[in-house]
Amino acid sequence: MLVFACAGCGAVMTARLSRVALPDHSGQKYGHGLLPGLLEPGTYVVDPGNGRPWEPLQPEPEEHGLRQLAYCITGPPDRIGIAPGDVRGTVFVPERLGGCCCGWDGQYGPNLACAECGCPVATRVDDCGFWQVVWLEPDAVRPVAVDGPVQRVIGWAELAGTPPVDQLGFWSPLWEAAVAVALAHLVALSGGTRVTVPDGPVAETFRRAIDSLLPPGPPERRLVLAGPGLPTAIRDIALVPRHPQTGEVWPCDAAAVVPLDAGVWTYLARHDDRRLAPAAHGMPAGVRRDDPPPLLPRGLFEPDGRVFLRTLERLAPVRPPWLDHVYERVQARPREFA
Known part of the structure; x- marks a missing residue:
């Protein structure tokens, strides 16, 4: 079990966490409603990325006074995902919170900073159509081992x-x-x-x-x-x-x-769950029923x-x-x- 701390000042950034596998839907954009959390509380994942160099999204030029929005739901390799409720000791970066709908999608880069030293450390994503998660920047935090219960691995x-x-x-x-x-x-x-x-x-x-x-x-x-x-x-x-x-x-x-x-x-x-063919004179005893x-x-x-x-x-x-x-x-x- 571990916590993540700010690489700059050492302040603790998270609750105690155990690692799990990266879900298949971690980068999914789905519909226009509010989606639940990507991860269970007390867990974290590491997203290896796609192996290619990553460059932050550049703002699109304005056309006729309107800014064209572009969405970036992936980030640098090896970023760490945690549940939003497991974040500690951070403050929002106001200039990186605009341009969204019902929340923040992270298109402007890290929008959470360390409350102690002010260094950008993470990106909160909770806009409509996105699975809610906080992505810790791999170069801005470091893992710290802590005492705690050993995670039980469930059987097949x-x-x-x-x-x-x-x-x-x-x-x-x-x-x-x-x-x-x-x-x-x-x-x-x-x-x-x-x-x-x-x-x-x-x-x-x-x-x-x-x-x-x-x-x-x-x-x-x-x-x-x-x-x-x-x-x-x-x-x-x-x-x-x-x-x-x-x-x-x-x-x-x-x-x-x-x-x-x-x-x-x-x-x-x-x-x-395939439907059974209905019986001609009712359902005989012992036949599977769905109610x-x-x-x-x-x-x-x-x-x-x-x-x-x-x-x-x-x-x-x-x-x-x-x-x-x-x-x-x-x-x-x-x-x-x-």
Whole structure:
């Protein structure tokens, strides 16, 4: 367990924290409403970035007296993300808080400074459409080990599922981001050959996107769900869970492995919300019932195209022609590529 302190004066900047894996939706921009926190209190993540040099966003020139807004939801490599409520000893930087809607999006750079020495140390993001988080600047803070309870790593059998649909019938943005990340891994390792998915819950979320990105016809490979409690004899591509705390990928002897967010994987592996055909004369005893019935989505599932592109950039900074063609197709219509 540790806290982060100001690199300039040593003042403590955070509550006591334990590290967890970076969520797939950490850089996601979703809708126009207020989103909840990116992280649980008492945890922190490190965002490695995409491996390319990062330059702060430059203001756009004014045109006809109006300033054109541009949004920057990524930052320098190795920045540290924490829950907003875990920040200590900081003050806002007034000149870096403008140009937003319902909060701050960080487009002007670090907007939190150390209350002791005044050095900019972090960027708070809580505007509409952004997952709320505070990003500590990697060069402005330093970790300090402190006494505290050792974080308990949950077992694979304890993983909790993330429901795919909200109360209004919309697909969860967590699913859209998680499937987009897994899809980028799948496409990158496919070699440009067709990948098939057996009928079932996995097909409902992956098949349309796979068929739209990879060519039909032989040779073909097969994507199969694998992990704790499921058969281990997978010959080709295994879709396995990634641990939410450690980031560890479920060990598997398959020819290729595609990691998937543990919450989404658990729901796919342990739930089947497809409707049963109604019985002609009522429901016989012993037949599965749903009361209330499971929430069903309003439309077909579509992964988050921007998350897909960002993941593909990290996995394949130098792309072969076939993969570059896939990248350009999604880039042309990231909201509806599935």
